[in-house]
Amino acid sequence: MTQHAALQRVLADPRVAKDPAHWTLYREGRLPEGWPLMTFVTIPGMTTSDGADHRRLRGLVSQALTPRRVDALAPAVRQRVLGLLDDLAGAAAPDGSVDLRTRFAYPLPMYVVGELLGLRAEQQDRLHELSDVMVSSSAAPGAGAAATRDMLGLLAGLAAEKRAEPADDLTSALIAAREEQDRLSEEELIGILLQLVVAGHETTLNLICNAVRALLAHPDQLALVLGGAVPWSAVVEETLRRDSPVGHFPMRYALEDIDLGGVVIPAGDGILASYAAAGRDPGHWAEPDRFDLTRSPVRHLSLGHGPHFCIGSALARLEAETALRELFARFPGLRAAEGAPPAPIASFVSNGVSSLRVRLS
Ligand code: HEM
Numbered sequence: 464m465t466q467h468a469a470l471q472r473v474l475a476d477p478r479v480a481k482d483p484a485h486w487t488l489y490r491e492g493r494l495p496e497g498w499p500l501m502t503f504v505t506i507p508g509m510t511t512s513d514g515a516d517h518r519r520l521r522g523l524v525s526q527a528l529t530p531r532r533v534d535a536l537a538p539a540v541r542q543r544v545l546g547l548l549d550d551l552a553g554a555a556a557p558d559g560s561v562d563l564r565t566r567f568a569y570p571l572p573m574y575v576v577g578e579l580l581g582l583r584a585e586q587q588d589r590l591h592e593l594s595d596v597m598v599s600s601s602a603a604p605g606a607g608a609a610a611t612r613d614m615l616g617l618l619a620g621l622a623a624e625k626r627a628e629p630a631d632d633l634t635s636a637l638i639a640a641r642e643e644q645d646r647l648s649e650e651e652l653i654g655i656l657l658q659l660v661v662a663g664h665e666t667t668l669n670l671i672c673n674a675v676r677a678l679l680a681h682p683d684q685l686a687l688v689l690g691g692a693v694p695w696s697a698v699v700e701e702t703l704r705r706d707s708p709v710g711h712f713p714m715r716y717a718l719e720d721i722d723l724g725g726v727v728i729p730a731g732d733g734i735l736a737s738y739a740a741a742g743r744d745p746g747h748w749a750e751p752d753r754f755d756l757t758r759s760p761v762r763h764l765s766l767g768h769g770p771h772f773c774i775g776s777a778l779a780r781l782e783a784e785t786a787l788r789e790l791f792a793r794f795p796g797l798r799a800a801e802g803a804p805p806a807p808i809a810s811f812v813s814n815g816v817s818s819l820r821v822r823l824s
Contacts, residue, residue, distance in 0.1 A: 465740035467747035475769035485716035487731035499607040508654035533777040560800035563819040572667035581632030601809035669708035669815030704763035707738040710814035796824040
């Protein structure tokens with residue numbers, strides 16, 4: 464589903480489900496062994512459930528991500544950003560360049576997910592490695608499944624730790640919900656943790672990198688924001704539209720034949736939400752490839768739409784805005800390092816670059 468209007472309709476259509484039991488290919492066992500996207504389709508949790516089940520799971524997590532809770536995280540997010548900026552200059556390679564992806568755009572959202580879930584630093588790095596393999600389209604056959612198994616094991620270990628010693632974090636709160644009210648199965652608990660780890664950091668990491676790249680490539684637009692003519696939120700929204708951090712999101716299923724103005728999606732077929740394409744749909748956006756911070760309003764679909772709208776959207780916006788504002792305040796002369804443009808990540812789901820080498824001044 465690549466067109467903005469059609470995607471928007473499908474995302475909110477009650478005849479479209481997320482439970483793979485409605486997908487003919489899956490039900491009939493016709494998906495190949497080791498299919499890299501299997502985790503996305505089958506992991507129990509919010510992204511694979513519908514109706515009352517989905518509302519139950521989402522309700523448990525949304526309490527931890529209310530606008531008030533997110534506002535309360537703002538000082539910690541800023542502190543972490545400032546700390547990472549302090550370390551950047553010292554992280555420069557002998558040629559004076561720094562990989563902003565590894566040194567800045569990755570550790571920030573991973574830290575925030577870590578704080579939210581109560582992860583230790585070494586768990587965070589391992590989870591990032593595994594998550595990279597899970598979203599990769601170029602990993603060896605079976606590597607995605609192995610990474611998923613390892614991540615499930617690590618998260619089961621985390622749940623055991625928190626069960627033994629509860630703390631003030633979302634993992635402990637979910638365990639309490641499971642044990643006190645029996646509202647969550649063990650599989651769902653681990654599935655939700657996995658979804659929060661993957662969705663909570665790969666996305667924001669790509670948003671920050673995509674925004675920095677766009678600003679460095681468009682000095683006139685950077686001048687607009689540095690001069691105060693447009694707010695940093697405009698950078699975040701225009702980047703979300705033009706370079707959606709989630710390229711494609713698997714998977715939805717038609718519960719009955721759905722007629723989209725002449726094109727019929729047959730019942731039982733899979734539907735792929737192509738957020739990156741919708742953000743550049745020429746039928747919806749004027750000059751879609753242009754990075755234009757004066758577009759208003761930018762009502763993109765890149766954080767989803769309908770019942771599965773991104774539950775972490777306020778947090779993602781807070782992180783990205785803080786990161787960008789402070790980065791350019793600290794290094795106003797930031798520029799792209801010379802050399803070949805960075806390679807895109809080989810991923811069907813994530814839309815970003817595999818490194819982002821910059822010069823700080
Ligand atoms: C759902 C994008 C950050 C957690 C989604 C969806 C999109 C999205 C497009 C809908 C997927 C679909 O059903 O088609 C993004 C982007 C982000 C971001 C672009 C950052 C720039 C976050 C963060 C968290 C998070 C920080 C958690 C801390 C989730 C979860 C869902 C979701 C759990 C599933 C919700 C449900 O199925 O009800 N996100 N996300 N996301 N996001 Fe985000």
